[in-house]
Amino acid sequence: xxxxxxxxxxxxxxxxxxxxxxxxxxxxxxxxxxxxxxxxxxxxxxxxxxxxxxxxxxxxxxxxxxxxxxxxxxxxxxxxxxxxxxxxxxxxxxxxxxxxxxxxxxxxxxxxxxxxxxxxxxxxxxxxxxxxxxxxxxxxxxxxxxxxxxxxxxxxxxxxxxxxxxxxxxxxxxxxxxxxxxxxxxxxxxxxxxxxxxxxxxxxxxxxxxxxxxxxxxxxxxxxxxxxxxxxxxxxxxxxxxxxxxxxxxxxxxxxxxxxxxxxxxxxxxxxxxxxxxxxxxxxxxxxxxxxxxxxxxxxxxxxxxxxxxxxxxxxxxxxxxxxxxxxxxxxxxxxxxxxxxxxxxxxxxxxxxxxxxxxxxxxxxxxxxxxxxxxxxxxxxxxxxxxxxxxxxxxxxxxxxxxxxxxxxxxxxxxxxxxxxxxxxxxxxxxxxxxxxxxxxxxxxxxxxxxxxxxxxxxxxxxxxxxxxxxxxxxxxxxxxxxxxxxxxxxxxxxxxxxxxxxxxxxxxxxxxxxxxxxxxxxxxxxxxxxxxxxxxxxxxxxxxxxxxxxxxxxxxxxxxxxxxxxxxxxxxxxxxxxxxxxxxxxxxxxxxxxxxxxxxxxxxxxxxxxxxxxxxxxxxxxxxxxxxxxxxxxxxxxxxxxxxxxxxxxxxxxxxxxxxxxxxxxxxxxxxxxxxxxxxxxxxxxxxxxxxxxxxxxxxxxxxxxxxxxxxxxxxxxxxxxxxxxxxxxxxxxxxxxxxxxxxxxxxxxxxxxxxxxxxxxxxxxxxxxxxxxxxxxxx
Numbered sequence: 001x002x003x004x005x006x007x008x009x010x011x012x013x014x015x016x017x018x019x020x021x022x023x024x025x026x027x028x029x030x031x032x033x034x035x036x037x038x039x040x041x042x043x044x045x046x047x048x049x050x051x052x053x054x055x056x057x058x059x060x061x062x063x064x065x066x067x068x069x070x071x072x073x074x075x076x077x078x079x080x081x082x083x084x085x086x087x088x089x090x091x092x093x094x095x096x097x098x099x100x101x102x103x104x105x106x107x108x109x110x111x112x113x114x115x116x117x118x119x120x121x122x123x124x125x126x127x128x129x130x131x132x133x134x135x136x137x138x139x140x141x142x143x144x145x146x147x148x149x150x151x152x153x154x155x156x157x158x159x160x161x162x163x164x165x166x167x168x169x170x171x172x173x174x175x176x177x178x179x180x181x182x183x184x185x186x187x188x189x190x191x192x193x194x195x196x197x198x199x200x201x202x203x204x205x206x207x208x209x210x211x212x213x214x215x216x217x218x219x220x221x222x223x224x225x226x227x228x229x230x231x232x233x234x235x236x237x238x239x240x241x242x243x244x245x246x247x248x249x250x251x252x253x254x255x256x257x258x259x260x261x262x263x264x265x266x267x268x269x270x271x272x273x274x275x276x277x278x279x280x281x282x283x284x285x286x287x288x289x290x291x292x293x294x295x296x297x298x299x300x301x302x303x304x305x306x307x308x309x310x311x312x313x314x315x316x317x318x319x320x321x322x323x324x325x326x327x328x329x330x331x332x333x334x335x336x337x338x339x340x341x342x343x344x345x346x347x348x349x350x351x352x353x354x355x356x357x358x359x360x361x362x363x364x365x366x367x368x369x370x371x372x373x374x375x376x377x378x379x380x381x382x383x384x385x386x387x388x389x390x391x392x393x394x395x396x397x398x399x400x401x402x403x404x405x406x407x408x409x410x411x412x413x414x415x416x417x418x419x420x421x422x423x424x425x426x427x428x429x430x431x432x433x434x435x436x437x438x439x440x441x442x443x444x445x446x447x448x449x450x451x452x453x454x455x456x457x458x459x460x461x462x463x464x465x466x467x468x469x470x471x472x473x474x475x476x477x478x479x480x481x482x483x484x485x486x487x488x489x490x491x492x493x494x495x496x497x498x499x500x501x502x503x504x505x506x507x508x509x510x511x512x513x514x515x516x517x518x519x520x521x522x523x524x525x526x527x528x529x530x531x532x533x534x535x536x537x538x539x540x541x542x543x544x545x546x547x548x549x550x551x552x553x554x555x556x557x558x559x560x561x562x563x564x565x566x567x568x569x570x571x572x573x574x575x576x577x578x579x580x581x582x583x584x585x586x587x588x589x590x591x592x593x594x595x596x597x598x599x600x601x602x603x604x605x606x607x608x609x610x611x612x613x614x615x616x617x618x619x620x621x622x623x624x625x626x627x628x629x630x631x632x633x634x635x636x637x638x639x640x641x642x643x644x645x646x647x648x649x650x651x652x653x654x655x656x657x658x659x660x661x662x663x664x665x666x667x668x669x670x671x672x673x674x675x676x677x678x679x680x681x682x683x684x685x686x687x688x689x690x691x692x693x694x695x696x697x698x699x700x701x702x703x704x705x706x707x708x709x710x711x712x713x714x715x716x717x718x719x720x721x722x723x724x725x726x727x728x729x730x731x732x733x734x735x736x737x738x739x740x741x742x743x744x745x746x747x748x749x750x751x752x753x754x755x756x757x758x759x760x761x762x763x764x765x766x767x768x769x770x771x772x773x774x775x776x777x778x779x780x781x782x
Contacts, residue, residue, distance in 0.1 A: 004149075004161065007140075007192060010101070010111065013106045014026040014105060015101045016100070016102065016103045016104065017081070018100075019033075019079065029105070031047045031049045034048075035078060037076075038222070039065055041226075041235065042064040042222060042224050042235060043222070043223040044064070044221075044222050045112075045222075046218065046219065046221075047103065047218070053218045055417075057217060058186050058220075060457045060460075062182065062184060062240050064235075064238075072225060073088070074094075074225045075087050083098045083099065083100060084102035086225070094172075094174060094179050095114045097114050097115055102114070108215070112183075112212050112213060112219075114181075114209070114210040114212075115209065116194045116209055117174075119175065121135065122170060122193050123171040123173065123578075123592075124167075124169045124171035124180065124485055124488050125170060125191060125489065126141075126166065126456075126485065126486055127165040127466060127486055127491075128163055129146075129159060129163055131159075131595070132595035133592060133593055134193055135194075137193065139191045139192075141162060141188065142188045142423070143162070143164060143165060143166050143399040143423060143424050143426070143453045143454075143455070144399055145397070145399050156470045156502070157474060163466075164399060164452050165453055165464060167455065167456050167486075167491070168183040168189040168190075168191055170182075170191050170212060171229070176580075176584040176585055177225075177226060178225070178228065178231075178232045179225055179232070180222075180232050182224070182236065183214060183220070184456075185214040185218075185219075186421065187216045187423075187424065188214060188215040188420050189212075189214040190211070193210055194208035215420065217421075222239070224239075229581050230577075233488055233490075233572065234571055234572040234573060236489070236572075237492075238571075240456050240460075240490045241460035242460070242568060243493050244446070244569055245446065245569045246463070246565060247391070247445075247447075247701055248558065248672060248674075249281040249391070249448070249700070250282075251558060252280065252282065252555065253278075253281060253523055253524075253525075253555075254282035254526075255283055256283075256525065257527055257534065258288075258528045259529045260286060261285070262285070262298075262301075262303030263303060264302070266285075266309060269283050269318075269535075270313055272535070272537055273318075276548065278536060278537075279669050281319055282319050282392075282524070283321070284323075285321070285323060287360055288302070289302060289303050294336065294361055295324060295328055295329075296324075296382075296385050306389075307389055311389055314389065317671070319391040319392065320391075322394065323396050324395055325360065325397040326366055326369075326400055326430055327357060327359040327365070327401075327402075328367070329362060329363070330354070330362075336381060337365065339377070341354070343373065345371060345377045346365040346374075347368045348415040349409045350415060355410040357400075357401075357405045358405050368412050369429035370413055371412075374433075379434070380437065380440075382434045383437040383440040383441045385437070385441075387441045391442075391447070391448060392448030392450070393438070394450045395427065395434060398426060398451060399423075400427075426453070428455050428458045431449055431454070434461075435447060435461050444703055449461060450463050450522070454491070458491065459493065463522055464494045465496065465522060466482055466486070466495070468497070468501045469501050470500050470502045470503050471500030471501075471502065471503040471504060471506070473610060473611055476500075480596060480610070483495060483521075484576060484595075487576045492521060492575045492576070495517060495524065497525075497526040498523060499526070500513075500527065501527055501531075502527075503531060505531070505532070507543045509612075510539065510543070511547060511647075512608065514547045515550055515608050515609070515772075516608035518550040518553060519606065521561075521576055523551075536551075549648070549770070550650070552667045556665075556667050557660070557662050557663075558662075560603075560661050560662060561575075562674070563693075575601060576598055576600060577601075578594070578598060578599070579597060586638070588639070589620055589640075591622070597619065602658065603654060603658030603659075604653070605653045605654075605655065607619040607653070614645060616643065616645065618641075619643050619651055621635055621636070621637040623637045625637060626653040627684075627745060629652035629653060629772035630649050630651065630772055630773030630774065632745050632776030632777065635653070648773070649773030652771060656684060656687055657682065657691045658682040658691065659691050659717060660679070660682065661679055661695050662679075663678065664678040664743075672700070674698070675697055675711070675737065675738050675739060677695070677739070679740050679741065680744075681724065681726065682745075683719060683744070685719065687718075687719050689718070690717070690718045692716050694714050694715070695713045695715060695738065697738060705734075709734040709735055711733050711737070712732040713729065713730055714729045715728045715729075719748075721749075722749045723751070724751045725754070726740075726753045727754045728753070728754065740753075741781065741782060743778060743779065744779050745776075745779075746779075764779040765782055767779065
């Protein structure tokens with residue numbers, strides 16, 4: 001598992017070659033096999049043998065459910081010759097292994113094998129710092145502390161694998177049809193997409209291979225059919241768990257730095273944001289706020305009265321988010337250690353002693369989150385911590401990181417289970433326990449937890465940032481594909497450290513990174529202790545003005561972003577997504593290799609500049625028409641165009657037919673009134689068809705929306721003889737009436753706005769707007 005550049009080879013596996021009496025046989029060895037249609041278009045293959053895999057370590061396995069995604073007619077079969085095929089209508093094979101080499105074992109390790117074909121492209125695999133399209137290499141799934149476990153030059157300038165989070169889920173794209181393969185395995189897994197140097201048997205004329213397997217654990221594979229990428233993603237998301245609707249403030253701008261210690265830094269940040277009229281929500285504390293890096297403590301010099309500090313900043317609209325590490329200082333007299341040791345909730349070695357690592361506080365022990373009583377103990381510590389008034393927490397070092405000490409002797413279940421049984425699940429279980437503590441301390445309030453590590457299903461408990469990165473354009477560019485593949489793998493609430501954690505961020509890089517990421521699901525400026533200052537005002541006044549404009553634009557679009565999260569909770573729809581999520585490949589535009597453009601929901605597309613000193617870039621405009629956010633012009637799609645770099649602009653486009661809710665005016669602080677919105681009607685006078693959306697609003701803080709305290713409005717818009725018709729119907733009014741003001745770029749003869757059957761004719765008020773470039777004319781209809 002530590003030989004990250006070494007992988008399974010099929011030559012060392014014995015493959016099943018026949019099916020008989022409900023068993024598959026690999027040589028003389030027989031295994032029980034269960035194949036079930038878990039939901040339409042979702043198949044589960046599980047192979048068991050208690051003599052090989054006696055225990056199941058999966059804490060939260062997927063739970064497929066029926067959906068209305070209109071799956072193709074599909075079938076998954078295993079034949080007597082031990083071939084396996086996932087077929088579409090009329091017997092067309094989407095995935096197959098026809099020569100009796102579809103499943104193999106090597107002691108406790110196992111592999112599923114599929115044939116690879118030239119028309120296949122591959123995506124997903126969660127968090128990987130590798131190219132967006134995944135072909136041609138093998139991948140490990142073993143949560144690591146990337147900076148500690150990989151060479152520095154790999155991290156700074158190259159590829160590296162594995163990363164902080166493990167989601168062994170492979171998306172197979174064949175034209176415009178999609179399949180997903182999910183290894184339901186908590187241990188050390190592997191996916192190989194036919195790396196010829198390592199996996200092709202050059203002595204036989206075998207087709208190229210796709211291998212997915214693990215070192216241990218019950219062989220369990222889910223095969224999912226789209227038919228579209230959107231349908232596939234919704235199925236996976238509902239199987240593994242949607243992301244609960246976060247509090248509205250979590251979608252704001254966050255400022256962090258390793259080195260913020262307490263009152264001095266927090267109040268100075270608040271004053272700067274207020275003085276510069278720069279909207280922000282989260283002020284973050286790294287490890288220096290603690291007493292000697294002891295978890296659940298406060299430094300008496302720098303944060304002497306944390307409850308008063310949190311309350312004072314809260315009254316000004318700022319939330320304080322402290323870091324929490326799982327490592328507990330092994331020290332007599334330290335209450336957290338003493339209570340955990342007395343409760344016997346720390347991980348042990350094989351000899352039965354407490355496992356000891358070495359991280360920030362020195363020698364440390366680690367809660368054994370595989371134990372329910374350990375999760376209860378941690379939740380109780382977290383409850384007391386959150387009673388201070390914190391609205392969320394930042395869960396770090398939860399890979400788990402043990403410093404320079406080999407973690408393999410860290411065992412779970414009071415020493416019963418070896419390390420890999422729960423390593424990849426450790427962060428999920430820590431987040432779950434922390435969430436229980438938060439709920440006990442602040443009942444009825446939605447939490448915000450941000451986690452470094454995780455696994456399949458972690459999105460139910462925490463958002464994810466992509467770990468320690470570097471201040472360079474390579475990391476800026478790679479962050480797009482990294483976040484897109486995380487979203488396609490079931491983790492939609494994610495984002496990178498904007499500006500980069502390691503190294504010194506130049507002014508140009510920070511400006512470009514903000515332009516690229518200002519609509520990412522999570523937006524945080526964060527850097528390390530030894531780097532130069534990276535706050536928005538640490539550069540020139542011109543840079544501050546540009547950065548502030550795009551953060552203000554994010555706050556203007558918070559109603560749109562918040563509704564994307566509401567839809568994600570309801571249906572599993574992705575938030576950040578590649579172009580081929582909403583559009584099909586055509587002969588003119590193959591969308592699968594585009595890793596520097598992305599969609600934010602269905603109606604906004606970004607094409608940022610991600611190369612240093614790049615003056616021009618190619619932009620792919622999918623089918624339809626697009627409103628250019630730089631100058632307010634309409635552009636025809638189905639083609640490529642060229643965008644030119646200017647200091648204050650970035651290519652942002654709005655899809656015709658979109659209805660985009662926003663907050664009018666310049667947002668100078670983080671206040672947000674979801675009941676009073678502007679509605680950008682992205683319809684030109686030549687638009688044919690009907691635009692539709694459902695707008696949802698609630699208090700943004702509590703779970704009251706689940707009890708009916710939410711307003712929902714169905715909005716439709718269409719063109720009749722150069723007249724824009726907008727119709728709104730109230731579906732629910734639990735959070736009060738919603739005031740909607742239409743805005744357009746085109747001037748219509750009139751706008752007829754109908755609310756619950758009552759029509760009003762609106763007149764235009766000409767205004768100027770600046771979205772992502774220069775000012776242009778648009779109209780407010782009142």
